[in-house]
Amino acid sequence: xxxAAVASGAMLACTGCRARESELHVYTWADYFKPxxxxxxxxxxxxxxxxxxxxxxxAMYAKLRAGASGxxxxxxxxxxxxxxxxxxxxxxxxxxxxxxxxxxxxxxLRVTIDREMGHSVPYMLTITGLAYLRDRVPDxxxxxxxxxxxxxxxxxxxxxxxxxxxxxxxxxxxxxxxxTDEGELAKARDVVVRWKRNLAKFENEQYKTGxxxxxxxxxxxxxxxILQVQKENREIVFxxxxxxxxxxxxxxxxxxxxxxxxxxxxxINYLHEPAVAAENTEFLSYLCPNLASYPLLSxxxxxxxxxxxxxxxxxxxxxxxxxxxxxxxYTRVWxxxxxAP
Amino acid sequence: MSAATxxxxxxxxxxxxxxxxxxxxxxxxxxxxxxxxxxxxDPYGGVGAGWTLDGLRGLARESYLAIGWRxxxxxxxxxxxxxxxxxxxxxxxxxxxxxxxxxxxxxVVVPFWTSFLVRIxxxxxLLHPEGPLKRVLAALHIVSADATLLYNPGAxxxxxxxxxxxFAILPIYAAAEKFxxxxxxxxxxxxxxxxxxxxxxxxxxxRRGLASAALLVFIPSLGSYIIPDIVGGPSGEMIGNxxxxxxxxxxxxxxxxxxxxxxxxxVLAPMLAALVLRSRRDEVAPRRAGPR
Amino acid sequence: xxxxxxxxxxxxxxxxxxxxxxxxxxxxxxxASRFGSxxxxxxxxxxxxxxxxxxxxAALRITLIVAVxxxxxxxxxxxxxxxxxxxxxxxxxxxxxxxxxxxxxxxEILVGMSLLLFFATIGxxxxxxxxxxxxxxFSLSFVAMVVLGRLQGFxxxxxxxxxxxxxxxxxxxxxxxxxxxxxxxxxxxxxxxxxxxxxxxxxxxxxxxGATTLPIRIYSMIKHGSPPLISALSTLLxxxxxxxxxxxxxxxxxxx
Numbered sequence: 073x074x075x076a077a078v079a080s081g082a083m084l085a086c087t088g089c090r091a092r093e094s095e096l097h098v099y100t101w102a103d104y105f106k107p108x109x110x111x112x113x114x115x116x117x118x119x120x121x122x123x124x125x126x127x128x129x130x131a132m133y134a135k136l137r138a139g140a141s142g143x144x145x146x147x148x149x150x151x152x153x154x155x156x157x158x159x160x161x162x163x164x165x166x167x168x169x170x171x172x173x174x175x176x177x178x179x180x181l182r183v184t185i186d187r188e189m190g191h192s193v194p195y196m197l198t199i200t201g202l203a204y205l206r207d208r209v210p211d212x213x214x215x216x217x218x219x220x221x222x223x224x225x226x227x228x229x230x231x232x233x234x235x236x237x238x239x240x241x242x243x244x245x246x247x248x249x250x251x252t253d254e255g256e257l258a259k260a261r262d263v264v265v266r267w268k269r270n271l272a273k274f275e276n277e278q279y280k281t282g283x284x285x286x287x288x289x290x291x292x293x294x295x296x297x298i299l300q301v302q303k304e305n306r307e308i309v310f311x312x313x314x315x316x317x318x319x320x321x322x323x324x325x326x327x328x329x330x331x332x333x334x335x336x337x338x339x340i341n342y343l344h345e346p347a348v349a350a351e352n353t354e355f356l357s358y359l360c361p362n363l364a365s366y367p368l369l370s371x372x373x374x375x376x377x378x379x380x381x382x383x384x385x386x387x388x389x390x391x392x393x394x395x396x397x398x399x400x401x402y403t404r405v406w407x408x409x410x411x412a413p
Numbered sequence: 414m415s416a417a418t419x420x421x422x423x424x425x426x427x428x429x430x431x432x433x434x435x436x437x438x439x440x441x442x443x444x445x446x447x448x449x450x451x452x453x454x455d456p457y458g459g460v461g462a463g464w465t466l467d468g469l470r471g472l473a474r475e476s477y478l479a480i481g482w483r484x485x486x487x488x489x490x491x492x493x494x495x496x497x498x499x500x501x502x503x504x505x506x507x508x509x510x511x512x513x514x515x516x517x518x519x520x521v522v523v524p525f526w527t528s529f530l531v532r533i534x535x536x537x538x539l540l541h542p543e544g545p546l547k548r549v550l551a552a553l554h555i556v557s558a559d560a561t562l563l564y565n566p567g568a569x570x571x572x573x574x575x576x577x578x579x580f581a582i583l584p585i586y587a588a589a590e591k592f593x594x595x596x597x598x599x600x601x602x603x604x605x606x607x608x609x610x611x612x613x614x615x616x617x618x619x620r621r622g623l624a625s626a627a628l629l630v631f632i633p634s635l636g637s638y639i640i641p642d643i644v645g646g647p648s649g650e651m652i653g654n655x656x657x658x659x660x661x662x663x664x665x666x667x668x669x670x671x672x673x674x675x676x677x678x679x680v681l682a683p684m685l686a687a688l689v690l691r692s693r694r695d696e697v698a699p700r701r702a703g704p705r
Numbered sequence: 706x707x708x709x710x711x712x713x714x715x716x717x718x719x720x721x722x723x724x725x726x727x728x729x730x731x732x733x734x735x736x737a738s739r740f741g742s743x744x745x746x747x748x749x750x751x752x753x754x755x756x757x758x759x760x761x762x763a764a765l766r767i768t769l770i771v772a773v774x775x776x777x778x779x780x781x782x783x784x785x786x787x788x789x790x791x792x793x794x795x796x797x798x799x800x801x802x803x804x805x806x807x808x809x810x811x812x813e814i815l816v817g818m819s820l821l822l823f824f825a826t827i828g829x830x831x832x833x834x835x836x837x838x839x840x841x842x843f844s845l846s847f848v849a850m851v852v853l854g855r856l857q858g859f860x861x862x863x864x865x866x867x868x869x870x871x872x873x874x875x876x877x878x879x880x881x882x883x884x885x886x887x888x889x890x891x892x893x894x895x896x897x898x899x900x901x902x903x904x905x906x907x908x909x910x911x912x913x914x915g916a917t918t919l920p921i922r923i924y925s926m927i928k929h930g931s932p933p934l935i936s937a938l939s940t941l942l943x944x945x946x947x948x949x950x951x952x953x954x955x956x957x958x959x960x961x
Binding site for chain 2: 128130131133134135137226227232234268271272273274285286287403406407408410411412413
């Protein structure tokens with residue numbers, strides 16, 4: 073037994089001294105890079121890429137604040153990048169180490185928050201909307217009011233994301249999804265509480281497999297996720313509600329005091345090589361805003377309105393911005409929604 | 414233990430390691446939880462400086478009452494169901510032949526050794542709306558074709574009973590094994606009916622096992638979080654879910670601490686009661702060395 | 706009425722209830738369908754996929770590292786605690802035994818929450834070491850409880866004989882008591898090992914970068930993975946558990 077104690081002590085000590093020069097720690101959404109792409113980077117750079125996943129920006133942020141400090145590259149959503157930057161958590165990017173940044177689509181940069189790419193590089197774009205099974209929901213209309221349908225009760229989900237779900241209600245009522253007006257928020261709260269009665273769950277990840285397996289019939293989700301499972305189940309259709317939805321961008325950031333800054337720069341630069349960006353776009357069905365990669369995409373992808381939405385759809389959509397201390401308003405509303413009977 | 418008091422010099426070296434470990438990693442964190450409950454949160458998820466009663470005031474929200482009540486209600490129901498099922502089982506297991514006893518014990522314990530998450534996941538698969546169980550029940554017209562067996566408090570209760578039953582069976586069985594079944598025979602010889610003998614002789618005889626089982630099921634159930642998260646719906650949330658949400662999604666540590674502090678106090682109450690009762694019993698009949 | 710079949714029926718029903726979902730899982734792992742809700746034929750595809758899932762095997766490695774080290778530490782601490790509580794009947798020991806029993810019944814979410822705050826306060830970086838500390842904390846109470854149970858049914862006469870023959874307390878303990886207590890310590894250690902391998906909630910709160918244990922990986926797979934893949938992993942875990950139990954039964958039979 074003594075031997076075991078000594079041996080395990082030695083093992084523990086050694087996990088602290090693993091070769092940090094050749095490891096890149098990435099904290100990201102699940103399935104957010106094509107595995108082959110990562111494997112090629114590993115071979116190219118002779119390193120190991122360790123990927124940990126989170127399922128919400130807030131959960132990731134809470135973990136970082138609580139002391140998880142070994143990550144190099146993180147992929148938060150833009151509004152969370154704002155928060156993290158204000159807290160001084162991000163490294164200012166040296167563009168000379170990122171030559172592939174010239175390929176980034178300037179049109180898209182206009183909707184991101186960090187337009188100069190001072191501390192973040194756009195990685196993937198998405199629109200949220202509704203997805204449904206064509207054969208089980210024959211009379212679908214592209215509106216948030218579908219969530220009021222009691223015949224679908226128990227078979228629908230909404231995102232477990234405070235800003236997305238309250239935002240959907242705000243859009244349904246005709247307000248901005250960045251509203252800080254308490255009256256508007258109160259009305260939105262009542263709408264979501266009403267919708268909640270028809271929901272099976274608030275869910276950020278399982279909704280796509282749930283939809284494909286027929287567990288759910290109508291879900292609130294991200295375009296990329298839905299397009300991915302469309303390949304599994306041909307009955308799935310994605311639609312942006314006519315009242316408008318949220319338009320989001322996830323960015324690549326490097327943590328200040330990251331263990332392996334050099335490798336982090338090389339990884340971000342690699343992801344914006346046009347061929348690599350095109351591969352990721354095809355795999356994820358989100359859009360990597362790399363202009364040089366667009367010609368490399370397949371016809372199906374380039375014609376897909378979920379990836380390249382029309383101007384009128386784009387006009388109805390808004391980007392979620394961080395509201396600073398006004399976030400507390402949303403937290404209170406979300407709380408009331410979660411605890412309402 | 415011999416009647417003479419053993420030398421005390423060995424006491425401290427034996428006691429210190431575990432006591433220090435527990436003091437540092439159980440008591441101090443608990444104190445920190447109570448402390449953070451009185452601090453303000455900053456909008457970016459940390460803990461601010463100074464003191465405030467906001468965390469406590471936040472507890473007075475009406476919605477917490479509903480969730481708190483649901484948590485207690487589901488936990489009590491789980492405990493009751495577990496005791497109801499475990500007692501006849503323990504009775505049976507304590508009376509069969511030794512050979513079967515070991516097999517039965519193994520049968521009960523082995524599922525418990527598989528991953529907790531896996532067992533919950535198994536229910537998610539079993540209760541799937543398109544799965545075989547639902548289809549059988551729909552064919553028998555027990556449920557409608559559109560019904561979901563998942564994502565409601567019933568599913569939460571079912572899975573909680575499923576995961577808690579071994580914790581009820583083992584202590585009750587341990588007590589039943591020590592029970593002298595001759596007493597039951599004697600009672601019946603004296604004319605008592607079987608059920609009456611069971612109720613007034615067997616049950617009191619295993620009451621320590623029943624008490625342990627009740628505590629081992631009720632208290633962890635109060636803190637359930639994974640089960641409502643995976644198979645519960647928006648109306649099946651328990652206090653554990655709220656705490657997890659405060660910590661991971663809302664980044665409101667003081668609130669989470671206030672809730673945790675409250676839950677700790679609620680949990681300590683039955684435990685302290687049990688301790689007080691046990692020490693009172695020990696005062697009446699002091700603990701003696703050797704077999705009882 | 707208790708002479709009736711009722712207890713037998715309840716026992717049989719409960720055992721069937723225990724194994725039903727497990728059976729469904731095992732069958733589902735051979736389901737060719739990606740979603741596991743409808744049966745689409747037999748396939749070993751998921752086992753092949755599982756073998757290629759690098760993240761799962763990395764998580765298993767970390768889980769085992771933590772489990773072995775936490776078991777060793779908690780076996781030592783739990784045994785010393787049990788020895789102290791059994792041997793001395795002082796007020797200190799009463800406090801000691803209350804302290805030991807706290808982690809036994811505390812809901813995991815409270816333990817996880819308090820440890821997260823504690824590590825954040827003292828500035829300990831979340832990682833494998835924080836998981837190790839957490840696991841030892843709850844395991845040591847279980848080991849202590851098991852060993853204490855053994856000690857309470859212990860035959861003191863051998864120890865007294867050794868002492869009468871002039872052996873010091875230390876010698877008596879080390880060469881007579883501990884060897885006789887070894888099966889109890891082994892049982893406690895096995896319990897600690899099982900708890901460590903399977904722990905999710907507490908680990909989830911205190912895990913850090915690169916410290917994804919198998920339960921955390923399984924949770925992530927449940928959230929976005931394919932049900933038959935998880936079923937395949939679960940079936941493998943089940944098989945390993947059954948084999949381990951069978952082996953330990955055979956070993957104990959040979960000893961006894």
